[in-house]
Structure formats: structure tokens, C-alpha cells
Amino acid sequence: MLLATVAALAAPLGACANAPNFGNLFGGGVDSASLPDEPAEKLYNEGLALQNRRDWRRAALKFMEIDRTHPYTEWAKRALIMAAYSFYESQDYEETINQSRRFLQLHPGAPDAAYAQYLQGAALYDQIPDVQRDQTRTERALVVLDEVTRKWPQSEYAIAARRKIEVARDQLAGREMTVAKYYLERRQFTGAINRYRTVVSQFQTTRHVEEALARLVECYMALGIVNEAQTAAAVLGHNFPDSQWYKDSYALIQGQGLTPREDTGSWISRAFRRITG
Template sequence: MRFLNDVLPMRALLRGAALTAALVRGGMLVLAVAMGLLVSGCASDKDDTIPPDEPAEKIYNEGLTLLRRQEPEKAAKRFEDVDRTHPYSEWARKALLMTTYSYFEAGKYDEAIGVGKRYIALYPGSADAAYAQYLVASALYENIPDITRDQRKTRQALDALENVVRKYPNTEYAATAKRKIEVARDQLAGKEMAIGRYYLEQRNYTGAINRFKVVVTQYQTTRQVEEALYRLTECYMAMGIVGEAQTAAAVLGYNFPDSSWYKDAYKLVQSGGAEPQENKASWISQAFKKMGLG
């Protein structure tokens, strides 16, 4: 589920001698992080002891060196040293953002979320606050669980991604967040479908309808909606509520005429001696009209 190139083009930046700002083209994110000039020196990843007067920029650049060597977790620890030994300095601010990125690269998403939220709380007006919020949202996105599990983390990721779009609508962060939002929404819709299918198998038609209704009313732009309309047709036919079954099939055919789910819905309605026919007063019809799809 990870789109690394959409997250941060940091590896390309780290190959250079200066790390001030970068514009990444071709649909990738724009990263403008004032990092200062790299100071020559090697990262001392073998010795965790920090001399009391060790300059912040030296520690910081050792973290950058570790990133270039593709050792992000070690880099995160080194950036944390900057924050610990030189708190409230400009180097500490930069290091905090780099710690977030390093933990993200290391796959330590919970750590990235925690550090990123701290950056946002300390520096909400920073030019890099947008990037920090995007990193937090992306880390939450990477924590999205399997469809069989509780989807609380998916909702958290969706909220964070929508927050990026709302606060920074004209940025590359927003453009990439929108793509991830669609995946998260599809995941939530898929969970509703899985529960609905379970109820349907148990012949708990009311319970199944309630789940499929969530998909139809809240997740119409996901790929799950076609099956949801078919399952509604199936449920209503089983309950003898033919009018609603006809409407579900008709709305499915109108919006997705080439769908295999529509062919199945058409046959199912016909087997009951009816044809797909939309009742404009049905909640199904009204739901799609609100979205401009019906």
C-alpha cells in the first residue's frame, strides 16, 4: 500500500552536498526544507556517547550521512540526539522533521506519527508544517489494517489525509493525499460489504441492508458500490419487497450499464416476474440523486 515516491524524494536530495530545497517533478511531492549546508565528517554510529560540546550541525549531518547509507533507523536516533542536546534551537527543529521522515523510511510508523505530531504542536506556523502533517497522515495510512480487522486506524488515516487536503488544497501533498483517500474509503466500504455479506448468508436481511446502505449512501465513489446495489436487490427480493429490488437494479443499470453485477441483478428481478424499474421516491434513488449520479 505504500507509494514511496509520493512520500518524499529525500534519497535524491541526500546525494548532493547541499540540502536546502528541492522541487521534485513528475507528480512527486515538493519538499522545501531548509536544512543548511552539509558539514564534512562521517557519522559515528558505533559510539552513542555524545560529547557535551558537540556542535548540533555535526550531529545533524551525521544523521544525513546515515540516511545516505540507507540506515534510516540509526539516522532517526542521531537526529533525536540533536533535539536532546540542543533543544529549542533551529537545528533541533530541522532534526525533529528529519526524525519523522527517518522513522517513516524505517517503517517505524508509530514512532513517525508521534514525532510528527510533536513537530506540528511545536511549530504549527512553520513552512514545513504541511509536510509534517502529510508525513503523519502517510504513516497512519501505512498502518491501515487488513479488511478482516477493526478499521479504526483506517478512519484515523482518512481523517488525517482529508485534513491535509483541507488545509493545503493547492499543494502536491493534497494531490497525493487524495489518491490515498480513495484507497482508505474503499477499505472502509469493503469492511461494510464483508459484514453485509455475512448477514446475508445468515439470512439477516435487515442487518445486511443496513450495511449495504452505508456503502450506497457514504461510499458511492468506491468500487464497492456496484456489488452493494446488487446485494440490495438480492436482499429485497428475498424479503418480497420487489419495488425496492427493482429500484436497486434500475439504479445499478443506469449508473453502471456494463457491470456484471447489473446483469446478475437484472436476471434476479426477472426471475421474480418483474423488470428493473426506478421508484424516484426510494431512498436508493434519492441517495444517488444527491451525488448527481442518478
């Protein structure tokens, strides 16, 4: 995915430069020997050499030296995005975000702008926490990655961003399911319904929606709201007829002498019509 970026950045260099090995993105100390008056091309080649040795931290600092000593040049422009990538490989995600943002501020119309935006999202995505923890970083990753798909929909980065978006959305749905389970275990059915409703309304493409519908059947039956329970079961059966969750929900409804029956005025029915209709 990065081959085009690598080729564009490395092609103008002298014969002494080796092609950088970027590794698989999708998925040291300060070099005091660098003097301010060293040519930008020499510093750039040294940065590439450090990348080839997978000395990512020193490579990033070498590229940043170009930005400091040769500002507002084409070399500095190239070095800034290379520094962001090197920080990413060294797992310094905050610096990845900082340098990517700076690149976008200075060069919003550059060919590598999509890559810089994607790097930000990848850095946030790689820090997504367990579903038991706060998901603010997951939400931030979604916002940044979504911008990649909106601004550069035909780029290879948009394809990778969409894959990460699906995983991040699944993570947020999982968080809602975890909280809903907490309420359900304490028979706080209204609180559980609110969380399951979020999954059904906002995260229908995730793997959690089948269970969310089944749990809505359970909660509504417990509260005696039979109409919504029947609707949840009917929508579940229509969209996931072979699901074990549907079989369990059908048995629960049938045990009360009822059958799944969709009320088209229910929020559940409207939510699925909005997505599929």
C-alpha cells in the same frame, strides 16, 4: 515528492554534508558517541550521512539528539521533521506519529507542517489491516489525510493524500461488504441491507458499490420489498449499464415478471442524487 523538503532542509549545510537520499516514501541502537556539546550542524550532517547509508534508526536518534541538546533552535526544528521521516523509513510508525505531532505542536505555521501532517497519515495508512479485522486505524488515517487536503489543498502532499484516501475508503467499504456477506449467508436480510446501505450512501466512489446495489436487489426481493428492489436495479443499470452485476439483477427482477423502475423517493435514489446532482 519530497525533493522540495529535502532541498530546504539540506541547503544551508556545509560542504561536508551529502544530500540525503529519502528513497520512495509514497508507497541500530543509540549512538552513544554524540556528546551534548557537539555543534548542531555537526550532528545534523552526521544524521544525513546515516540516512545516506539507509541507517534510518540511528539517523532518527541522531536528529533527536539535536532536539535534546539544542532545543528551540532552527537546527532543532529541521531535525525534528527529519527524525520523523527517518522513523517512518525504519517502519517505527508510532514514533513517526509522535515526532510529527510534536513538530506540528511546536511549528504549526512552518512550511513543513503539511509534510508533518502527511507523514502521520502515511504512518497510519501503512498499518491498515486486512478487511477481516478492526478498521479503527483506517478511520484514523482518513481523518489525518483529509486534514492534509483541507489545510494544504494545493500542496503536493494533498495529491498523494487523496490517492491514499481513496484506497482507505475502499478498505472501509470492503469491511462493510464482508460483514454484509456474513448476514446474507445466514439469510439475515435486514442486517445485510444496513451494511450495503452504508456502502451505497458513504462509499459510492469505491469499486464495491456495484455489488452492493446488486445485493440490495437480492435482499429486497427476498423480503418482498419489490419497490426498493426495482429501484436498486434501476440505479445500478443507470450508473453501471455494462456491469455483470446489473445483468444478474435484471435477470432476477425479470424472473418475477418485473422490470427495473426507479422510485425517486427511495433512499437509494436520493443517495445517488446527492452525489451526482
